[in-house]
Amino acid sequence: MEEHFDERDKVQRNSRSAGRANGLLSPTHSAHCSLYRTRTLKALSSEKKAKKVRFYRNGDKYFNGIVYAISSDRIRTFDALLADLTRTLSDNVNLPQGVRIIYTIDGTKKITSIDQLVE
Helix, strand or coil: CHHHHHHHHHHHHHHHHCCCECCECCHHHHHHCHHHCCCCHHHHHHHHCCEEEEECCCCCCCCCCEEEEECCCCCCCHHHHHHHHHHHHCCCCCCCCCCCCEECCCCCCEECCHHHCCC
16 A cells, blocks of 8 residues: 555656756746746735725714725726715715815815825
8 A cells, every 4th residue: 555655656746847847947837936927916015005095074073984995996087086975975965966076184275186185
C-alpha cells in the first residue's frame, strides 16, 4: 500500500515540473503570477475607494442625515447624484421638488460638482 502512494507522489512531482520546460515558466503561470501585474492591489484599492459623505435636509433639525458612498463607478455626473439623493431622501412632504442644490456643512458655499465633495 505504501508503494501505491509513493508512485502517486512521483507523478504529482513530475507534473509540477512539466510546466517548466527548460526552466521557463508556462504562459498560464505568467498570466496569473503577481510579478507580472502592472498595478498593485494597493493602487487599485485607492482608485476604487468611495468617498463617504453625510447629507442632511436643510432646515430639518431632527433628521440625522444619511451617509452616502460616492464612487466614480456608481455616480458619474452631478445630476445623477442629485437624482439619486432625491430618491433616497425625499418623501412628498419634505422634498416636494427633490434635491436641487447641495451646500457645504456651514451653508456658505454651493457645491456644483462631485469633485468638490469631501469625505
